Amino acid sequence: MSANAPVITRQESDFDMKRRVLLFASLLAGCAARPQAPVPATPLDYLAPNTGPRATLQIRSSQVAGVGMFSSFEDQRACKGTRMITNTKAAQNQLKASTALRADEPASLWFAYVAPGNRVCNVAMTFKPLKDRNYLVYANVTELACALLIQDISDPSNPKLEPTRFARTYVATSNHDGTHCAATDVDTQLAKPRKPNLSGLKMDDLKALLPAAPVEDAGK
Amino acid sequence: MPGNNVRKFLSFLSLALLCCGEAKALEPDQVFKLISPSVWLVRTFDADGLPLSSGSAVVIHPYKLITNCHVLGRARSFSLVKDRVSYKGALEEVDIERDFCLISVADERFDAPAVKLADSDHLSVGQRVVTLGNPRALEMTLSDGLISRLQKNDEEQLEAIQTSAPFSPGSSGGGLFDMEGRLIGITQRINVSAGSQNLNFALPINWLRDLPARSKAQLDEYYAAAKGAAAK
Numbered sequence: 001m002s003a004n005a006p007v008i009t010r011q012e013s014d015f016d017m018k019r020r021v022l023l024f025a026s027l028l029a030g031c032a033a034r035p036q037a038p039v040p041a042t043p044l045d046y047l048a049p050n051t052g053p054r055a056t057l058q059i060r061s062s063q064v065a066g067v068g069m070f071s072s073f074e075d076q077r078a079c080k081g082t083r084m085i086t087n088t089k090a091a092q093n094q095l096k097a098s099t100a101l102r103a104d105e106p107a108s109l110w111f112a113y114v115a116p117g118n119r120v121c122n123v124a125m126t127f128k129p130l131k132d133r134n135y136l137v138y139a140n141v142t143e144l145a146c147a148l149l150i151q152d153i154s155d156p157s158n159p160k161l162e163p164t165r166f167a168r169t170y171v172a173t174s175n176h177d178g179t180h181c182a183a184t185d186v187d188t189q190l191a192k193p194r195k196p197n198l199s200g201l202k203m204d205d206l207k208a209l210l211p212a213a214p215v216e217d218a219g220k
Numbered sequence: 221m222p223g224n225n226v227r228k229f230l231s232f233l234s235l236a237l238l239c240c241g242e243a244k245a246l247e248p249d250q251v252f253k254l255i256s257p258s259v260w261l262v263r264t265f266d267a268d269g270l271p272l273s274s275g276s277a278v279v280i281h282p283y284k285l286i287t288n289c290h291v292l293g294r295a296r297s298f299s300l301v302k303d304r305v306s307y308k309g310a311l312e313e314v315d316i317e318r319d320f321c322l323i324s325v326a327d328e329r330f331d332a333p334a335v336k337l338a339d340s341d342h343l344s345v346g347q348r349v350v351t352l353g354n355p356r357a358l359e360m361t362l363s364d365g366l367i368s369r370l371q372k373n374d375e376e377q378l379e380a381i382q383t384s385a386p387f388s389p390g391s392s393g394g395g396l397f398d399m400e401g402r403l404i405g406i407t408q409r410i411n412v413s414a415g416s417q418n419l420n421f422a423l424p425i426n427w428l429r430d431l432p433a434r435s436k437a438q439l440d441e442y443y444a445a446a447k448g449a450a451a452k
Binding site for chain 1: 267288289290292293294295296297298310311312313314316317318319321408409423438439440442443446447
C-alpha cells in the first residue's frame with residue numbers, strides 16, 4: 001500500500017466515507033475540470049420507488065480493499081444527478097444491498113471504486129428492468145479493472161445475463177448533478193439484440209484479411 | 221443336413237453384415253494416421269511480416285480449411301504450415317459471433333485431404349474423442365478424452381462440446397474427432413478460472429452448415445456500416 005493510500009477506520013461517519021469517495025472520484029477522474037458551481041459534498045441518497053411497476057435489484061461485489069460506491073441517477077437516460085445506493089463503508093468492504101428500480105424504464109447504474117494507491121475505476125451500465133423481476137448486479141474488482149455483471153435471477157436456479165444491458169461510456173465530472181455518461185440513443189441500444197461473440201473480435205480486427213466488399217452494379 | 225448348413229451360412233452372413241455395416245472404432249494411433257494430413261498449423265503475421273500468433277486449422281474440403289476467427293485476429297497475413305512447408309492462406313467466410321472462419325489455399329500443390337464430418341447433433345456424453353492441433357506451436361499434438369458435457373441453449377440447440385481431451389493456447393482451430401476419425405468440433409477455448417481442471421470446449425461442426433449465410437449477413441452489415449461512416 002502506498003503512503004498516500006486512504007486508511008479507513010470504522011470510526012468514520014458515513015458522511016466522511018461518501019465525501020472521500022467523491023473526492024477521490026473527482027480528483028482522479030476529472031481533475032482538470034473546474035466546477036461551475038459549488039460541488040456538493042455528497043450525492044443524495046437513492047430513493048427507491050414505492051408505487052408503480054417495480055423490479056428488485058440485489059447488489060453484491062467482490063471483496064474490495066479500497067473505497068467503492070454504487071449509485072443510480074435522477075435522470076436514468078443521461079446518468080445525471082447521482083443518487084447513492086450503497087458504499088463499501090455500509091457493506092464493510094463488500095457491497096451488499098437491495099433496492100427497487102422503476103420497471104419498464106431505463107435504469108442506469110454506476111460503480112465508482114478507488115483502489116489502494118488511488119487508482120480509480122468507473123463503470124456504468126444501463127438496462128431495462130421488467131416488472132416484478134429480480135436482478136443481481138455484481139461489481140467485480142480485480143487488480144486490473146472493475147466490471148459490472150447484470151443478471152436476471154428471477155429464476156435463481158437459472159440466472160441469465162440481462163439481455164438489454166449495455167455499457168455506457170463514463171464521463172468524469174466534478175459535479176454530482178452533472179452528466180456521468182456520454183450521450184447515446186438509449187432506446188435504440190436497449191432494443192438491440194445482444195448477440196454472443198465467441199471470438200471476442202470486431203470485424204475491424206480482421207480488416208486486412210476480409211474478402212473485398214461487393215462492388216455495386218453501376219447500372220443500379 | 222443341408223438345411224442346417226443353410227441356416228449356419230445365413231446366420232454367419234447376418235453377423236458379417238452386422239459387423240461390417242457398423243463403423244469400427246479405431247485406436248488413437250489409427251485415428252492419428254487418418255486425420256493428421258488434414259490438420260495444419262496457422263501462423264499469422266503483422267504489418268511488418270513479423271510472427272504474431274499461431275493456431276490450428278482442419279481441411280474440410282479440397283483447398284478449404286476451418287479455424288477459429290480469433291486465431292486470425294489483428295493479422296495482416298497468414299500461412300498454413302506443415303512439415304516445414306508453408307502456403308499462403310486467404311480468408312473466405314467469417315462468423316465472428318460463433319468464432320468460425322473458413323480459409324482457403326490457392327496453391328495447387330496444397331493436396332491435403334479433407335476429413336470426414338460427423339453429425340454433431342448426434343453425440344453422446346461419455347463418447348471417446350481425440351483432439352489434434354498445435355498447442356504452443358507444438359505441431360501435431362494428439363490428446364484423448366471423453367465428451368464431458370453437451371452444452372445446449374434454451375432452445376436445446378448444441379452450443380459447445382465440453383471435453384476432457386486437453387488443449388492449450390495454439391490448439392484453437394484444431395479438430396475434435398470421434399474414434400472413426402470424423403470431425404465433430406473445432407477446439408476453441410479452455411476454462412482457466414481458479415480451481416478449474418480440464419474444462420475444454422469445442423464448437424459443433426454442424427455450425428459449418430450455417431456459415432455461408434451468417435458470413436454474408438455479417439459482412440454485408442459491416443460493409444454497409446463502413447459505407448455509411450464514409451458517407452458522413
